[in-house]
Amino acid sequence: MLNDIMIGQYLDRNSIVHALDPRVKILLVILFVISLFISTTLIAYSLLGIFIIVSTLLAKIEFRYILRSLKPLIFIISFTLIIHLFLTKGGEVLWQWRFLSIEEEGLNLGLFMAVRLIFLITFTSLLTLTTSPLELTDGLERLLEPFRKVGVPAHELAMMMTIALRFIPTLLSEAEKILKAQKARGADFESGNLIQKAKSLIPLLVPLFVSAFRRADDLALAMEARCYRGGKGRTRMNELHLAAKDYVIGILVTVFLLTIVILS
Amino acid sequence: MESLIELKDVYYRYQEQEDEDWVLENIDLEITAGEFIAIVGHNGSGKSTLAKLLNGILLPTQGEVRVGGKVTTEQEDLWQLRQQLGIVFQNPDNQLVANIVEEDVAFGPENLGLPSAEIRKRVDEALRLVGMTDFARAAPHKLSGGQKQRVAIAGVIAMRPDCLVFDEPTAMLDPQGRQEVVETVEHLNRQEGLTVIYITHFMEEIINADRILVFADGKVELAATPKELFTKVDKLRDLALDIPQITELAYQLSESGLDIDTNIFTSTELVEELCLLK
């Protein structure tokens, strides 16, 4: 179970959203987030909401996956809502109990902020649901490439992400193994206060780090033996190519989002 | 025939001090194209060091190493040399780079800067040669040890090398995985004509080698064919090496007075030999 967490939540479907070039998707998500933060009107938000729903349908992703992505953030969303409900004052008083009161402005702003967060999370998770980690890394590498001249190590970052994706499951299962081995030797990971608990992690972390460094050593050796010498002169098996559909969809969505921003 | 790999008077030590012991001492070796060379020897006898000298990861303190006529100390030829001579290491987990099998196999050819279509072709071919075509889109961490090791082999042969070096490729595998890897290696040597240098602790795996080199304390102690070597049971014991169990059994049977040949490597051979007894 642990293993599947990091491989991302990517769902392999045969849809037009999946087939879109990752660079286009990343740029559109950024544009969406910007529009989301600029627009303030109800109309704009309704349109953005419809846009999310249509994209999800086109991507052939069931809504429960989208909802699932909200789960870890329910706390933050409700927190935002409650803070605004009680602390933002102005307008008609809707409800009062001793010193606590909810006023119109608070309700509006609270709901508005909550919806903004929900839109933000659902749309970005649509990106990771429809784009494999590998495509994402490739897309990011290519998008960052122009910034290489100002010192952004585009290839190195992408290579780090690739290796992290490859080794996180390995290290997780190793951590599990060490945990069991230490428990079998009587190590206690559960009882005690916070400090004691943190201390009890040492026999887990030390062997894990030692092994991670050994793996890194081995991997560097193996990569060198396979002629790796950085990003220079390296080609890819699956080069990214912008097709007609990427341009068409990219332009259409951009126009749509810009219209919303201008209208609001 | 022209030799593919040539070591001339090679000495190596990790530290540069004069009084430091040699890790490899006076190694003279010639390997012809297409040969299957096995290397055995006790822990710390310098086998892995030799493997790293072959592709220029380590450079000899004295002497020279040549692969396909190119010297490992020549910086310009180094990448071409590493394309020509690939190494498969012991731990299958620590040599796979990408989180999808075919992407990993593509890693080497990508480093060579080949065009996409050519990489695709080589990846498919390499996966087919190791029998992993069905797993092309799988994640490495979901494969068995033997399968991972075959992916690692595919990653190296996708670079179209002339020679493959294996440094204890089966040491971390279960019997099933070992079998898979050994069969793959023998296939690559016989059918594809690749030169193989195979380092191992398991004598059973190298009964089909053309030559076995026995390393001890950084020197080549013995060089012989499997048939010659496994009859030197006492000598091998002195060097703290095993012999194949069947050979050992035949040897002990003959020691205890049975009139049988000790030149036996498989159980079928032993059964036949025993049936000949009156």
Ligand SMILES: Nc1ncnc2c1ncn2[C@@H]1O[C@H](COP(=O)(O)OP(=O)(O)OP(=O)(O)O)[C@@H](O)[C@H]1O
């Ligand atoms: N990086 C290093 N720095 C210093 N000494 C090393 C290094 N690597 C190996 N050695 C030493 O060199 C000698 C030969 O090591 P090598 O790894 O080549 O042996 P090996 O035959 O591969 O052994 P094994 O069967 O255990 O794999 C050993 O004595 C070892 O301690």
Ligand SMILES: [Mg+2]
């Ligand atoms: Mg070794």
